[in-house]
Amino acid sequence: MVLLIEGRPWLGANFWSRAGGPLMWRQYDPALVRDELQVLREHGMNLTRSFFFWPDFMPAPDRIDPELVRRYADFLDRHHELGMRTIPTFVVGHMSGENWDPAWRRGRDLYADVWMVARQAWYVRELTARFHEHPAVAAWLISNEMPIYGEPSTRDRVTAWAELVVQAVRAGGGTQPVSVGDGAWGIEVTGVDNGFSVRDLAAITDFVGPHVYRMENDIVRQHLTAAFVCELAGTMDRPVVLEEFGVTDNFVSAEHARHYYRQTLHNSLLAGATGWIAWNNTDYDDLYDQDPYRHHAFEMHFGLTDSTGRPKPQLAEVREFASVLDRVDFARCTRAPGQVGLLVPSYLEHAYPFTEDSDRTYLFGVLRQSYVATRAADLPVRLLRERDGIPDGLALYLVPSAKQLTAPAWRLLAEVAQDGATVYVSYSPGGNGVQRGPWYADLNGMFGVEHQLRYGLVDPIEDDEVGVRFLDALGPIAAGATLRFTTGGDEHSRAYLPVRPTSARVLAVDGRDRPVLLERTTGRGxxxxxxxxxEHMAAALPSVNPEPTHAVYDALAVLAGVERPVTVADPLVHAATLSHEDGRRFAWLVSQSPDPLTVRPTVRGGLAGLEDWRPLDELTLPPFGVSVLNLLPDS
Structure with missing residues (x-):
């Protein structure tokens, strides 16, 4: 499902006027607001996310400021004049490094205090009743990053609070889509339980809205993290809107800001996102003595325009992205069904008895690095949550650097292999010293080996680089070829699994002739x-990508018969496709190279220019460039 405005997907910016920032409603300037919106509209945007600054809009427990309501109504009218819409956000107590309370809150718990929840529900209902019929309202958001403002709480309290305030939107007459505005930082995405369960909240809302601002140590991981988060959020059977993302000029050059926007927009699109709301519309240099900018000076410079309203390079990137969305008619495009499943263990989102918190957070890094490798191998991947069952019918299942799955999951993996799939599992003892080792239902029987582990001990990887030599050809990997992996991890996780093959065939060995890759045939798979x-070794290292895991995945895909309409040999260029309902198909080529890169894609059918339909065998991508092309039918 794609959330649309007049047939176009949501594309916009989080909005505070440069006259006032969070205090804009105290000094509202209608003409300036219209000018600010006009710039966004001219660059292909059709949406803003706007904010009822809670201390101002609700100065008393039973009162909403009528003058600010009038000003917000004018704000909606300005959107309507320009053919734009907005998403009002109700409980705005946190913003850009500062928390603001209504004076009357007096420290009362936002989730568990019945009176306090009733006041929020009243406030939400009353504002919805005033504005729900306005044509400029696209949707509603309950809060802005409530885990920061209200702090984490228990899952039952948070979900009950969310259910009541969502019901208040409906009680106020709001029929538009609604979501929470929490950032999708819950346990199902991060492995950290803040009470805001993405699964529970998706069940009572209409879309999931990740907020992604990551400090990273690898540029490819940085460019794909928002996409990976969208993939995780997209397993909840709700549209995914990248509700907040962006960069501050304080932390990035103008050129690299444009690269970041380009990569985030296109990669998240390919990961299933169907809406984008950048942070944010403008800079705030004139507000240097106003909180939060006084003490978080870098927050002044997240804008798509500078503090005079002049467009910055990243806004030009948004305009180009909007043009691509229109040219491919994105609202009627879909991703091809993935033939490759990346298994998300239930240990990411569930605290099983006597397990460690780090068992969950370890998984985020491993899964993300595996996802990076699937993109480098141009695999049509989908994320499979163990908790929701392991579907059959895929060609290739990936279980990267796995310490833990439940016993029934191991049985299901053995069954899908028996039925014809290729199931890949890489070993890991885990990231801590608690019950360190493989929690597998039948390691020896499943893989045709006898493991040689010693209880309570790991077998450390001795070398800083592991050379993996292939004894026979595996897909495009020639017999005798060697892949070199840099070793990462700590005293617990930097370890290999010593095995002796029984019914398994050794495919590759390390520099000490120990088995690294083994294959056991079973049934038809x-x-x-x-x-x-x-995958974990790479996840633990800075500046590691591209690294050779993609070559292993590529070879497994060939072995499993995975269909890939477009591939590029260079792992710095990621290829993916979308299909239009009218039969057209489009190819995306996304470069992770800081230099221009010329490539000759391998294509079934052929490639042609998006507009001129000129056939292409070879093309040059600019630094961190994206090319969108027509994918021609098979001859």
Missing amino acids: RMVLCTYPI
């Missing part, structure tokens, strides 16, 4: 074991 935690 196969189980493939990697005895090194190659």
Whole structure:
């Protein structure tokens, strides 16, 4: 499902006027607001996310400021004049490094205090009743990053609070889509339980809205993290809107800001996002003595325009992205059904008895690095949550650097292999010293080996680089070829699995002739074991991508018969496709190279220019460039 405005997907910016920032409603300037919106509209945007600054809009427990309501009504009218819409956000107590309370709150718990929840519900209902019929309202958001403002709480309290305030939107007459505005930072995405369960909240709302601002140590991971978060959020059977993302000029050059926007927009699109709301519309240099900018000076410079209203390079990037959305008629495009499943263990989102918090957070890094490798191998991947069951019918299942799955999940993986799939599992003892080792239902039987582990001990990887030599050809990997993996991890996780093959065939060995990749055929399929935690090793290292895991995945995809309409040999260029309902298909080529890169894609059918339909065998991508092309039918 795609949330649309007059047939176009949501594309916009979080909005505070440069006259006032969060205090804009105290000094509202209608003409300036119209000018600010006009710039966004001219660059292809059709949406803003706007904010009822709670201390101002609700100065008393039973009162909403009528003058600010009038000003917000004018704000909606300005949107309507320009053919734009907005998403009002109700409980805005946190903003850009500062928390503001209504004076009357007096420290009362926002989730568990019945009177306090009733006041919020009243406030939400009353504002919805005033504005729900206005044509400029696209949707509603309950809060802005409530886990920061209200702080984490228990899952039952948060979900009950959310259900009541969502019901208040409906009681006020709001029929538009509604979501929470929490950032999708819950346990199902991050492995950290803040009470805001993405799963529970998705069940009572209409879309999931990740907020992604990551400090990273690898540029490819940085460019794909928002996409990976969208993939995780997209497993909740709700549209995914990238509700907040952006960069501050304090932390990034103008050129690299444009690169970041380009990569985030296109990669998240390919990851299933169907709406984008950048942070934010403008800079605030004139507000240097006003909180939060006084003490968080970098927050002044997240804008798509500078403090005079002049467009910045990243706004030009948004305009180009909007043009691509229109040219491919994105609202009627879909991703191809993935033939490759990346398994998300239930241990990411569930605290099983006597397990460690780090068992969950470890998984985020491993899964993200595995996702990076699937993109480098141009695999049509989908994320499979163990908690929701492991579907059959895929060609290739990936279980990267796995310490833990439930026993029934291991049985299901053995069954899908028996039925014809290729199941790949790489070993890991985990990231802590608690019950350190493989929690597998039947390691030896599944993989045709006898493990040689010693109780309570790991087998440390001795070398800083592991050379993996292939004994026979595997897909495009020639017999005798060697892949070199840099070793990462700590005293717990930097370890390999010593095994002796029984019914398994050794595909590759390390520099000490120990088995690294083994294959056991079973029924119509196969189980493939990697005895090194190659995804975790990469996840633990800075500036590591591209690294050779993509080559292993590529070879497994060939072995499994995975269909890939477009591939590029260079792992710095990621290829993916979308299909239009009228039969047209489009190819995306996304470069992770800081330099221009010329590539010759391998294509079934052919490629042609998006507008001129000129056939292309070779093309040059600019630094961190994206090319969107027509994918021609097979001859």
